[in-house]
Amino acid sequence: MTFDQSSKFQHTQNNLTIKGTRDGLLVKFSDGKWDNLKNSLLSHLKNQKNFLTGARLSLDVGNIIIEESEIVALIEQISEFGIKLWALISDSPTTIKNAQSLGLATRLSMPKIDKPSSVPLQSVTLGEEAILIHKTLRSGNRIIFHGHVIVIGDVNPGAEIFAGGNIIVWGKLRGTVHAGAQGDNSAIVCALDLSPTQLRIADKISIAPSQKNIPKPEIARLVDNRVIAETWDF
């Protein structure tokens, strides 16, 4: 007999494991023939008859394919001991379908779910290179990157960003930024509050208007070789 967290008791013999759980008995068949496994289960239940009367039973049959008629037979046989089959778990789609057509559950009530963080993410989408800076850039900080630059935080006066691509600031942009620094005319700069000391796109240089009213998200781009900033409407 061995114990684990969820089981009250456990019994193993001849490819057959019987566990007591919150949901009743959990019986697990590993490899073997259905008839043999069924018989050893029945003989075990018979021995424990007095103890198990009234119990509910779930059966995990692994890969074994079981016909509907066989399941019906099992239900009848164990009902003689006062035991009810309520779930049949299997890796075989055929077995699952057969169990479902008899109204049996095909999974336990508390399925184990992996925490999302433990699932490795495989990149399937291609995109362009960017770096994410999740802090406020202060005077004297300088970011130089050949791709896009994304800042979550403020860019204070005296801080500088030079990007080959776009610059996106989720915060106040008050420093100096240069998007499309390698000549990309289509580069953009956007920020929740776009008030840069100086804003450059490709080879064009501009200065933000001196006073703005209420800060609004804006997006700056080159239109006819001039830097234009537009309010971001949504």
Place this chain on the structure above:
Amino acid sequence: MTAKVITITSGKGGVGKTTITANLGTAIASIGQKVVCIDADIGLRNLDVVLGLENRIVYDLVDVVEGRCRLRQAMIKDKRNPDLFLIPAAQTRDKSAISPTDMIRLCNELRELADWIFIDSPAGIERGFRNAIAPADIVIVVTNPEISAIRDADRIIGIIEAEEKGPAKLIINRINPAMIRRGEMIAIEDIVELLAIELIGIVPEDEKVIVSTNKGFPISLDEKSLAGRSIRNIAHRIYGEDIPFANLESNGNLFTRITSFIRSSRGEK
């Protein structure tokens, strides 16, 4: 005793680091705490002058580091408060005479002898500044409500973060309430919003500070001075008491706003 090491720095020169250091040291010593002030501005010392201890100097910081005297011999006892000590800077040498490691070693030795160690940092971001922040447990950045001082404060806060000595704490010195009321001075809210660190004090501009500095009599000992009172309040806050900012100033309008702002910035943490 295991002293806390507090470094006062600013980036820009002339914002009042030395005055703040001398007065915070004096004010905390007045509570009955044992305080050592270290002048880390080697070659341009003046903490001794502000404290009125210039004529008592025999040994200095470099003498201790280079082993020409024992630590105790370089600790000048204040003439008014027996719990306050000064380790002066050398005047004839420069910042390269000591290293950050020297400062850490010196402060570790001092920690056993005091409750608080205040280090007056030189302006700038070079060797002298690195020496001053190396042993710090807490770094206080002093700024004025002027764009150039704020810019340098921002720069220095970034360096303090990079050195993993942050987050620094902020004192805004030389606030002119009348000018703020007229809208001619950068608002405290705007400074704190840009620098994004905890504000632990605002000190109003006060002509008496110049007089007291020239006399070598710290303003925090002057019961009547508003600036002196503000610095005493900061000292009590550092000591761990909860002193509301509203007590600072008779004019309710401005300081109610400041108080509410400080509450909200503390609430974020």
